[in-house]
Amino acid sequence: MSQPDLALRNNIPFNRGFPFVEKWLLQQIFKAIGPAPLRFLFKGNGAELSPPGVSPLATVTIQDRRTLAGLILDPEIAFGDAYADGRIEVDGDLAGALQAVYESWPNGRADRSWYQRLTSGWMGWCQANSLRGSRNNIHSHYDLGNAFYKLWLDSQLVYTCAYFPSVSATLEEAQKAKLDYICRKLQLQPGERVVEAGCGWGALALHMARHYGVSVTAFNISHEQIVYARRRALEERLNDRVEFIEDDCRNIAGKFDVFASVGMLEHVNVADYARLGKVIHRSIGDSGRGILHFIGRSHKDAFSRWIRKRIFPGTYAPTLGEVMDILQPHHYAVSDVENLRPHYAKTLELWLERFDKSAPQISEMYDPRFQRAWRLYLAGSIAAFRAGSLQLFQICFAGSKSEPIFWTRAPLYWDTNRAAKDRKWIHATS
Amino acid sequence: MSQPDLALRNNIPFNRGFPFVEKWLLQQIFKAIGPAPLRFLFKGNGAELSPPGVSPLATVTIQDRRTLAGLILDPEIAFGDAYADGRIEVDGDLAGALQAVYESWPNGRADRSWYQRLTSGWMGWCQANSLRGSRNNIHSHYDLGNAFYKLWLDSQLVYTCAYFPSVSATLEEAQKAKLDYICRKLQLQPGERVVEAGCGWGALALHMARHYGVSVTAFNISHEQIVYARRRALEERLNDRVEFIEDDCRNIAGKFDVFASVGMLEHVNVADYARLGKVIHRSIGDSGRGILHFIGRSHKDAFSRWIRKRIFPGTYAPTLGEVMDILQPHHYAVSDVENLRPHYAKTLELWLERFDKSAPQISEMYDPRFQRAWRLYLAGSIAAFRAGSLQLFQICFAGSKSEPIFWTRAPLYWDTNRAAKDRKWIHATS
Numbered sequence: 001m002s003q004p005d006l007a008l009r010n011n012i013p014f015n016r017g018f019p020f021v022e023k024w025l026l027q028q029i030f031k032a033i034g035p036a037p038l039r040f041l042f043k044g045n046g047a048e049l050s051p052p053g054v055s056p057l058a059t060v061t062i063q064d065r066r067t068l069a070g071l072i073l074d075p076e077i078a079f080g081d082a083y084a085d086g087r088i089e090v091d092g093d094l095a096g097a098l099q100a101v102y103e104s105w106p107n108g109r110a111d112r113s114w115y116q117r118l119t120s121g122w123m124g125w126c127q128a129n130s131l132r133g134s135r136n137n138i139h140s141h142y143d144l145g146n147a148f149y150k151l152w153l154d155s156q157l158v159y160t161c162a163y164f165p166s167v168s169a170t171l172e173e174a175q176k177a178k179l180d181y182i183c184r185k186l187q188l189q190p191g192e193r194v195v196e197a198g199c200g201w202g203a204l205a206l207h208m209a210r211h212y213g214v215s216v217t218a219f220n221i222s223h224e225q226i227v228y229a230r231r232r233a234l235e236e237r238l239n240d241r242v243e244f245i246e247d248d249c250r251n252i253a254g255k256f257d258v259f260a261s262v263g264m265l266e267h268v269n270v271a272d273y274a275r276l277g278k279v280i281h282r283s284i285g286d287s288g289r290g291i292l293h294f295i296g297r298s299h300k301d302a303f304s305r306w307i308r309k310r311i312f313p314g315t316y317a318p319t320l321g322e323v324m325d326i327l328q329p330h331h332y333a334v335s336d337v338e339n340l341r342p343h344y345a346k347t348l349e350l351w352l353e354r355f356d357k358s359a360p361q362i363s364e365m366y367d368p369r370f371q372r373a374w375r376l377y378l379a380g381s382i383a384a385f386r387a388g389s390l391q392l393f394q395i396c397f398a399g400s401k402s403e404p405i406f407w408t409r410a411p412l413y414w415d416t417n418r419a420a421k422d423r424k425w426i427h428a429t430s
Numbered sequence: 431m432s433q434p435d436l437a438l439r440n441n442i443p444f445n446r447g448f449p450f451v452e453k454w455l456l457q458q459i460f461k462a463i464g465p466a467p468l469r470f471l472f473k474g475n476g477a478e479l480s481p482p483g484v485s486p487l488a489t490v491t492i493q494d495r496r497t498l499a500g501l502i503l504d505p506e507i508a509f510g511d512a513y514a515d516g517r518i519e520v521d522g523d524l525a526g527a528l529q530a531v532y533e534s535w536p537n538g539r540a541d542r543s544w545y546q547r548l549t550s551g552w553m554g555w556c557q558a559n560s561l562r563g564s565r566n567n568i569h570s571h572y573d574l575g576n577a578f579y580k581l582w583l584d585s586q587l588v589y590t591c592a593y594f595p596s597v598s599a600t601l602e603e604a605q606k607a608k609l610d611y612i613c614r615k616l617q618l619q620p621g622e623r624v625v626e627a628g629c630g631w632g633a634l635a636l637h638m639a640r641h642y643g644v645s646v647t648a649f650n651i652s653h654e655q656i657v658y659a660r661r662r663a664l665e666e667r668l669n670d671r672v673e674f675i676e677d678d679c680r681n682i683a684g685k686f687d688v689f690a691s692v693g694m695l696e697h698v699n700v701a702d703y704a705r706l707g708k709v710i711h712r713s714i715g716d717s718g719r720g721i722l723h724f725i726g727r728s729h730k731d732a733f734s735r736w737i738r739k740r741i742f743p744g745t746y747a748p749t750l751g752e753v754m755d756i757l758q759p760h761h762y763a764v765s766d767v768e769n770l771r772p773h774y775a776k777t778l779e780l781w782l783e784r785f786d787k788s789a790p791q792i793s794e795m796y797d798p799r800f801q802r803a804w805r806l807y808l809a810g811s812i813a814a815f816r817a818g819s820l821q822l823f824q825i826c827f828a829g830s831k832s833e834p835i836f837w838t839r840a841p842l843y844w845d846t847n848r849a850a851k852d853r854k855w856i857h858a859t860s
Contacts, residue, residue: 164837164838165838165840166837298758298761298830299758299759300758319754320754320764321750321751321754321755321758324749324751325751327728328728328729328749328751331729332728333728333769333771333818333821334767334769335768336767336769337764337766337767338765338766339763341763342837388761388763391764400818407596407772408593408595409768409842410595410843412843413838413839413843
C-alpha cells in the first residue's frame with residue numbers, strides 16, 4: 001500500500017512552494033505534537049504551516065533548516081537551545097503555546113514519541129546526587145547571584161510555590177500566606193525545635209521563629225543563600241533562635257520535634273529516599289511530625305534533558321507512591337496531602353511577569369541567551385503546571401507516637417473564611 | 431551463662447504459690463506484649479500477675495491452663511476465640527486495654543513476635559477475592575440482618591467512619607456531615623452522573639441525589655442492603671435518579687463524571703488494584719474525578735487471622751503507596767488526602783456504646799459467643815485507630831483532562847467556621 005501524502009492526510013494547508021525537506025520535517029513535528037493550535041513559519045523562504053480550522057495561539061518561527069533538523073535529531077536539547085539562541089522564536093503567548101502542546105498529547109501511557117518527550121515536564125532527569133554532585137548542582141542554579149533573584153522573586157526571596165488565599169492576592173501576600181499556612185499545618189507550638197532541610201534564603205525559618213516562638217536549625221548547601229539568611233537573622237535579632245548551617249541536609253544531627261522541607265525533595269535522587277527517611281527518623285523519631293512540600297507528578301515520568309543541562313541540574317519530580325518510600329519504612333502516617341498545582345502556575349505567571357519587567361536589568365547582568373533560556377524555563381513550567389504534567393504536593397506526616405494535630409482541618413481556614421465573610425458582608429451593604 | 435529468673439529479671443511480682451507452668455506461660459506473654467498496664471488473673475487457683483509500678487487499666491482473667499497454652503500456640507485465633515467463649519474475660523476498659531498493648535510495642539519494624547501479631551490490626555488478611563469469593567465474604571458480614579445493624583448504627587445505616595465537625599456532634603449528625611463532606615469534596619454539580627462502588631444501605635447515593643441534583647448508579651453485592659436501599663429510594667421518590675444495582679463493582683459499565691467508593695477498597699485484593707484502576711478509568715475517563723474512602727495503614731502489615739476467620743473475611747487495609755497502583759497508571763492526580771483516623775476511633779466508640787446498650791436485643795438474636803466476638807471486634811478497632819495501627823484515608827483524585835476543583839480548600843469549612851464563629855459570639859455576649 002502506498003503512503004498517502006501526509007499533508008493531505010492530515011489536512012495540513014501547506015502554502016505553495018513549500019520546500020520538500022522542510023515540509024517533511026514539519027510534518028513529522030506536526031504528527032508528533034498533535035492538533036496544537038500553533039502556526040509554524042519557516043524563515044528561510046517564508047513558507048508556513050497552520051493548523052487546520054483553528055486560529056493559532058502563537059507563531060513559531062524557525063530560522064533555518066539546520067534548526068528544524070536538530071528538532072528531529074535531538075529534540076530535547078535542540079528546542080531549548082534554539083529558543084535560547086533565537087533560532088526559534090515564539091510570537092504570542094509562550095506559556096499558552098507550550099500548554100497547548102502538552103494538552104494536545106494523548107494521555108501518553110506507553111508510546112510517546114521522542115518529540116513528545118521534548119517538553120515533557122521541565123526540570124531535569126533524575127541523576128546520581130553524590131554529596132559533591134548535589135553541591136555543584138545547587139551552586140549552578142542557586143548561586144547565580146541574589147541580585148538576579150531579587151529582580152523577580154518577592155521581597156523575602158521565596159523560590160517555591162506560593163499559596164493564594166484568594167485569586168487576587170499579590171505575590172508578596174501569597175508567599176507570606178504560604179509560609180504561615182505551612183506553620184499552621186504543622187501546628188507549631190512555642191518552644192518546639194524545628195529542623196528545616198533546604199532553607200533557601202531563610203524566609204520560612206525566620207517566619208517560624210518570628211511568629212511561632214520555635215527554634216529552627218536550617219540546612220542549605222548554597223553559600224550565597226546561607227550568607228544572606230544569616231544576615232537577615234542578625235538584622236531581625238532572631239539569630240539566637242534560628243541557626244543557618246551550610247551543609248547537606250543528609251548531615252543533619254540533633255533531636256527535633258518537627259521536620260520541614262520545602263522545595264528540597266526535587267534535588268534528592270529517588271534511590272536516596274530510604275536514606276532521607278532515616279535522616280528524618282533520626283531527627284524527630286516516632287513522636288515528631290513534619291511536612292514535605294515538593295514538585296511531583298501523577299505518574300512516573302522523565303524530564304527534558306535541556307532543563308537538566310541548562311537550567312536545573314539533578315532534579316526529579318516524584319510521584320506520591322515514590323515519596324511513600326521515605327515515610328512508610330518508619331511508620332509515619334500521612335495526615336494531609338494537598339495539591340497546590342494551580343497555585344504554582346499562578347506563582348510562575350507572576351514570576352515571569354516580573355522577569356519580563358526586569359528584562360533591562362537582567363540583560364545588563366547576563367547575555368541574551370541566558371535570558372531567553374530562563375524565559376523558556378519559566379513559561380514551560382507554567383505550561384506544565386497548567387496542563388497537569390507537574391503537580392505541587394504538600395504532605396503532612398506524623399510519627400506513630402505523635403498525637404493527631406487537628407480534630408478537623410477547619411482551623412486552617414478560619415482567617416480565610418472570616419475574611420471572605422467580611423468581604424461578602426461589605427459587598428451586601430455597599 | 432545461666433538464664434536468670436524471668437520474673438525477677440522483669441521485676442514481675444508473682445504472688446506466692448503461682449504454679450510453675452502458668453508462671454512460665456504468663457511470663458512469655460508479658461515478655462511479648464511489653465510493659466502494658468494489665469493485671470492477669472489465673473482463675474484456676476487465683477494466681478495473679480500485675481505490672482510493676484503502675485495501676486492496671488484492666489484485669490484479664492484466664493480461665494484455665496488450656497486457654498493460656500492456646501495463646502502461646504496460636505495466639506491470633508486463640509485470644510479472640512477464648513474471649514468469645516468467655517474463657518478469657520477482660521474486666522475494665524476493653525478498648526483501652528487493647529490500645530495499651532498496641533502502644534507498648536516497639537515500632538515493630540522487623541522482629542515482631544508471634545504474640546505481637548495477635549491483635550495487630552483487626553480486620554483480616556489479604557485473600558484472593560474471586561467474584562464468587564467476594565460475594566461470600568460480603569454475605570457473611572453484611573447480610574447478618576438489617577435488624578442487627580439498626581440496633582447500633584445511625585438511622586441511615588452508615589457503616590463507615592463518620593466525620594465530626596465538632597467533637598460534640600452526635601453519631602447521627604456526624605454521619606450526615608460525612609455524607610455531605612464527601613459531596614463537597616467532590617464538588618458535585620447538578621446533572622452530573624455519579625457511579626458508586628459499594629454503596630452499603632444507600633445513604634451516600636441518596637444524599638447525593640437528594641441534595642446535589644446528581645444521578646447515581648450504585649453497586650453492591652449484598653442482597654439485603656440493595657433491597658433496603660431500593661425501598662428507601664422509592665419511599666423518597668428518588669428512584670428516577672438513583673439506581674441500585676446488585677452486582678460486583680468490577681462489572682460497572684457506562685460513562686460517568688464522578689467515581690465514589692466509601693469503605694469498599696478494604697474488600698479488594700491488592701493484586702486487583704490495577705483492574706480496579708481500569709474500571710475507574712473506563713467509567714470516568716481522563717476528565718472525571720473521584721474519591722476513595724478506606725481503612726489504610728502507615729506501613730504494610732497483615733491483620734489478625736481471627737478477625738478474618740470470624741468477623742470480616744477477605745479484608746485488607748492498604749498503604750497510600752499501594753493505593754497509588756490504582757491511580758498512577760491512569761495519570762490520576764491526587765488533589766487531596768485527609769486522614770480521619772481520630773474520627774473512626776470516635777465513630778467506633780459510639781457504635782460500641784450503642785452495641786452495649788442493645789445487648790438485651792442482640793442476645794435475643796444471636797448467641798453470647800457472637801455477641802462477645804463483636805464486642806472484641808469493635809473494641810479492638812477502637813484500639814487500632816487510637817494507637818495508629820490503622821488509618822482512615824479519604825483520597826480525592828482528578829483525571830488529567832479535568833479542571834482543578836477548588837482554588838483553596840477553605841470553602842469546605844465555610845459552614846463549620848461560621849458555626850464556630852457564631853458559637854464564639856454567643857459565648858462572648860452571654
